[in-house]
Amino acid sequence: MVVPKTKKVSDLLKEEILENEEKREYTSDKFKKIEDKVKDSLKKQKTDDALNDITIWALVLGSSDIHYDTFEDYVVVRYRIDWVLVDIFRLTHKEYKPVLERLKYSSSLKLNITNIPQDWKYDLTIDDRKIDVRVSTLPVWDYENVVCRILDNSNAIIDFDKLWFFWTTKRMLEKAISKRNWMILVTWPTGSGKTTTLYTILAKLNTRDKKIITLEDPIEYRLDWIIQSEVDEKQWFTFKTWLRALLRQDPDIIMVWEIRDKETLETATQASLTWHLVLSTLHTKSAAETLDRIVNMWLKPYVLASALDTIIAQRLVRRICPHCKVEKEKSQLDISIIANMMKEIGMSSVLTKHIKLYEGKWCPKCNNSWYQWRIWIYEIISLNEDLRDLIREWATSDEIIRKARDWDLITMKEDGILKAIKWFTTIEEILRVI
Ligand SMILES: [Zn+2]
Incomplete structure (x- = not known):
């Protein structure tokens, strides 16, 4: 590739990279596995297990945050892995409701308050490692959006x-x-x-x-x-x-x-x-x-x-x-x-x-x-x-x-x-x- 003199080399390469970045998709058969496990637990009304699975898998995949992004027809569970937000699976609003309640309950947030933002944290222990998860809610239209920041002591x-x-x-x-x-x-x-x-x-x-x-x-x-x-x-x-x-x-x-x-x-x-x-x-x-x-x-x-x-x-x-x-x-x-x-x-x-x-x-x-x-x-x-x-x-x-x-x-x-x-x-x- 010939480098035109008018643009800086690094700027050109940056443009090219950003273009390619958009086209690339994170994919893994693990995502389907997580979805099946979570939905199975939800069917059995084991909300605690569902939440644990979502959190543990986020850790396994090296994520820093878990997003529960709510849209009109569904909720997308996404992990931020090495900066990139990756769609893991979708939940219906009916499936999301008990997960949201469990999240709020575990983090000592007020369940009946849905119209103002709240934040606190829940923790879980995996192989003697205590993991804190900081939960923030944001009311959006008729729903609540949630983002969880994972604070892993072993990486601190x-x-x-x-x-x-x-x-x-x-x-x-x-x-x-x-x-x-x-x-x-x-x-x-x-x-x-x-x-x-x-x-x-x-x-x-x-x-x-x-x-x-x-x-x-x-x-x-x-x-x-x-x-x-x-x-x-x-x-x-x-x-x-x-x-x-x-x-x-x-x-x-x-x-x-x-x-x-x-x-x-x-x-x-x-x-x-x-x-x-x-x-x-x-x-x-x-x-x-x-x-x-x-x-x-x-x-x-x-x-x-x-x-x-x-x-x-x-x-x-x-x-x-x-x-x-x-x-x-x-x-x-x-x-x-x-x-x-x-x-x-x-x-x-x-x-x-x-x-x-x-x-x-x-x-x-x-x-x-x-x-x-x-x-x-x-x-x-x-x-x-x-x-x-x-x-x-x-x-x-x-x-x-x-x-x-x-x-x-x-x-x-x-x-x-x-x-x-x-x-x-x-x-x-x-x-x-x-
Ligand atoms: Zn590789």
Whole structure:
């Protein structure tokens, strides 16, 4: 394929990928099996079994959410598997009614309330694993739509070495979390797996000689030897007042679930300036956007420069299914993308033609989706004195990022392409999410 000069290579490939994505369908004979089992239980009026089956199968297939989407004639049970919403089977409204009631009953929601949204959770234990399922209802026309988020404790904390850091980024992060104070921000667009990253870092920091307190909304997982508090903003408490109370508990390390406003940012910054290691998150897409957002929240650049240590921007991408992985023939576009990146990161001597790329084929293990599970890609900026000086001088985030490039900053896209070269994911997947 000849690349027209007017469009960027990556944009062209992205267009092509999105087009193909729409045409691809997840299919599996397991879906029929789930449907038969659930409907059989419903016929026998064993609603509890039906709900258990739906939840257990969602876990088996690696889903993050279960959707009960109601339409005029039927309800579709769908799983979100590696981001993609997959139709599993349909229920009639008559079949859905007892499932909905069971869901609401198990989650301590009020059965008679159908005209306002409600949310709480139910749990179930599978092979000694306790799984929490957070249920949210939404009234739609004459029905109630339900979405269940699966909170699987066994996936919440993983080994620090399994967070998919390259050794350079891992070293940066290890250095950052070994410090006594400063602030570390994990930034995230929705569904980027920040919970796992944060909890895994906390678990690594969790030694008996340090006191760790968290401020969460809500507490998703229980962690041993970490004092976890949950803000209830319906009361008069706000993140800011709660955070101040928390600081009087003499912690060494604080995890603030999310910086949402100027006051929380200021209090968290103050905490880091008074010898606490502060971990928090911000809803942004990249390291540059994070710097802009903080300054837009009116935090003075010289304060930012003195408080912030590291920004970890991250995104989840799908991992190639290891069961049907085959070498792919590199397209002209693949070659241009890799060659450009190698030049950017100063590795032009690596010959693109020697680099192999892989892709998934169809197989039952990945439900014919080519991918199985997900991996993280990162962009980590560790501020050094040069970068702090730039921040103090009101440099733009672009100027700061450009300077950080001199200090080995790998952009998120490059981290992803390097992971494609390592055969963990595909270039198509990286371009799809970035
Ligand atoms: Zn496969």
